[in-house]
Amino acid sequence: MIITRKDFEEYELRYRTTFINSLSGYRQAFLIGTRSGDGFSNLAIFNSLVHIGASPALYGFVCRPDTIRRDTLNNILETGQYTINYIKSSDYKKAHQTSAKYDREISEFTACGFSEEYVPEFHAPFVKEAPVKIAMQLQQKTDIQLNGTILIIGSVERIEMDDTLLHEDGFVNLTSADVLACSGLDAYYEPKMKGRLAYAKANQETKNIPGY
Amino acid sequence: MIITRKDFEEYELRYRTTFINSLSGYRQAFLIGTRSGDGFSNLAIFNSLVHIGASPALYGFVCRPDTIRRDTLNNILETGQYTINYIKSSDYKKAHQTSAKYDREISEFTACGFSEEYVPEFHAPFVKEAPVKIAMQLQQKTDIQLNGTILIIGSVERIEMDDTLLHEDGFVNLTSADVLACSGLDAYYEPKMKGRLAYAKANQETKNIPGY
Numbered sequence: 126m127i128i129t130r131k132d133f134e135e136y137e138l139r140y141r142t143t144f145i146n147s148l149s150g151y152r153q154a155f156l157i158g159t160r161s162g163d164g165f166s167n168l169a170i171f172n173s174l175v176h177i178g179a180s181p182a183l184y185g186f187v188c189r190p191d192t193i194r195r196d197t198l199n200n201i202l203e204t205g206q207y208t209i210n211y212i213k214s215s216d217y218k219k220a221h222q223t224s225a226k227y228d229r230e231i232s233e234f235t236a237c238g239f240s241e242e243y244v245p246e247f248h249a250p251f252v253k254e255a256p257v258k259i260a261m262q263l264q265q266k267t268d269i270q271l272n273g274t275i276l277i278i279g280s281v282e283r284i285e286m287d288d289t290l291l292h293e294d295g296f297v298n299l300t301s302a303d304v305l306a307c308s309g310l311d312a313y314y315e316p317k318m319k320g321r322l323a324y325a326k327a328n329q330e331t332k333n334i335p336g337y
Numbered sequence: 338m339i340i341t342r343k344d345f346e347e348y349e350l351r352y353r354t355t356f357i358n359s360l361s362g363y364r365q366a367f368l369i370g371t372r373s374g375d376g377f378s379n380l381a382i383f384n385s386l387v388h389i390g391a392s393p394a395l396y397g398f399v400c401r402p403d404t405i406r407r408d409t410l411n412n413i414l415e416t417g418q419y420t421i422n423y424i425k426s427s428d429y430k431k432a433h434q435t436s437a438k439y440d441r442e443i444s445e446f447t448a449c450g451f452s453e454e455y456v457p458e459f460h461a462p463f464v465k466e467a468p469v470k471i472a473m474q475l476q477q478k479t480d481i482q483l484n485g486t487i488l489i490i491g492s493v494e495r496i497e498m499d500d501t502l503l504h505e506d507g508f509v510n511l512t513s514a515d516v517l518a519c520s521g522l523d524a525y526y527e528p529k530m531k532g533r534l535a536y537a538k539a540n541q542e543t544k545n546i547p548g549y
Contacts, residue, residue, distance in 0.1 A: 176399070177481060298359075306363040309509075311536070314528035320429070
């Protein structure tokens with residue numbers, strides 16, 4: 126089937142949101158942990174992690190200022206710190222539940238069944254149950270004028286994960302920790318690895334990296 | 338294990354790139370098709386698709402101006418048009434091969450075994466073998482000063498895919514078309530759906546959407 130811009134611009138709003146969002150494909154599901162200056166912790170699921178660069182190590186994510194995830198954004202802008210926590214695939218319902226509208230005074234950690242964990246000299250809470258925990262420091266807020274969304278870019282400051290996830294060439298094997306993937310606003314996946322491929326060279330056959 | 342910023346900043350460059358890149362998790366693998374003003378077609382694999390918004394329908398991707406994917410960027414800036422093509426999981430080796438360094442005069446379509454497909458009034462080539470083909474119009478180029486990368490944002494103009502992928506609430510089911518996911522620079526995955534979850538509400542149990 127062919128769907129033109131004219132077609133989908135006539136779709137009913139919720140149908141259209143589901144369509145355009147799920148069409149954009151598979152992504153990393155992650156929980157952002159924050160804490161306000163006055164000590165209220167917050168946890169919210171996001172799905173727009175973007176690798177910006179490795180040197181310096183920068184990750185971005187996109188958010189809308191007018192959604193229920195506003196607490197996350199406010200806390201990051203106020204404190205400069207946040208955590209990225211990957212989700213065990215068996216925790217997908219608890220993680221999804223963080224997208225519900227809770228009052229600012231209610232911590233989604235408690236409401237959704239996750240445990241807060243802190244490390245010295247870092248203000249934002251980690252998710253104790255997360256197989257990968259990343260401490261982030263805000264570096265840049267970029268306003269996207271086209272539709273009022275915001276790209277938040279932060280530097281990777283600290284990573285905690287099981288030793289076995291890190292392979293000998295630096296590759297992080299998320300499948301061995303059952304890390305959850307997602308698409309759209311409500312679909313969750315367990316990826317199964319097909320393989321890793323060696324650096325591609327023109328006029329040479331594509332080769333698998335042994336062991337994957 | 339705990340890895341601090343000080344630790345990974347001392348990693349050897351290639352190890353560090355693999356580490357930070359694969360740590361950023363699962364993503365959509367896609368081929369960007371472009372054609373220069375003087376008619377040279379180009380195809381390159383990317384993995385940084387970002388959903389920017391549904392109304393208007395905007396997708397972004399991140400690229401570095403100094404890589405071998407420079408042809409893609411130049412063609413987009415010159416013509417304003419590009420295509421996003423998802424990859425059948427069985428085509429993962431051919432898709433990875435487009436990351437090799439080919440001369441500008443050599444089309445990665447031919448070199449890697451994909452077929453060009455055109456539609457009226459659109460300059461950029463689609464990948465005939467792709468289960469999902471999206472025509473994009475450049476809307477904005479944002480320079481990320483922190484590390485010299487570029488965020489390209491385009492509007493979705495036209496989608497072509499099999500009827501069966503589109504479900505009754507607007508959800509696009511990519512698993513039924515064996516669409517490929519990836520992580521890092523060389524790892525490829527087939528996602529398996531765990532389920533879709535209903536819109537979350539505070540103080541209500543998380544519910545599955547029936548049929549998933």
